[in-house]
Amino acid sequence: MDRHLIGRTALGLIAGAWMLGAAGPAGSDSGVTVRLFQFAPGQIEVAAGTRVVWTNQDEITHTVTSGTPEQRDGRFELALAGRGTTGAVTLDTPGTYPYFCSRHQSMRGEIRVK
Numbered sequence: 001m002d003r004h005l006i007g008r009t010a011l012g013l014i015a016g017a018w019m020l021g022a023a024g025p026a027g028s029d030s031g032v033t034v035r036l037f038q039f040a041p042g043q044i045e046v047a048a049g050t051r052v053v054w055t056n057q058d059e060i061t062h063t064v065t066s067g068t069p070e071q072r073d074g075r076f077e078l079a080l081a082g083r084g085t086t087g088a089v090t091l092d093t094p095g096t097y098p099y100f101c102s103r104h105q106s107m108r109g110e111i112r113v114k
Contacts, residue, residue, distance in 0.1 A: 061103065098110050
């Protein structure tokens with residue numbers, strides 16, 4: 001068998017496996033970075049059962065509080081106490097979940113669960 005054909009086939013299989021992993025099946029993780037008083041990305045869409053992980057890249061404490069500053073809904077409240085700290089929630093029910101930082105209320109994000 002041609003060595004180049006084998007190499008191209010292997011490369012195609014590796015690329016295909018990587019793309020399937022990037023899509024993130026239910027039960028996988030999705031990440032949000034907290035940096036410069038922003039959630040990035042500000043909006044994400046995930047499958048039900050996905051664990052959403054926030055990582056604080058700022059030196060100061062931020063929160064991830066479900067709802068809006070005007071109406072907290074009590075679904076989750078995470079404290080990210082400085083650079084490198086993380087917090088996570090798993091969302092099993094389809095819907096739209098707004099969140100914000102209770103210390104810096106202009107920081108807002110949204111999770112859409114399908």
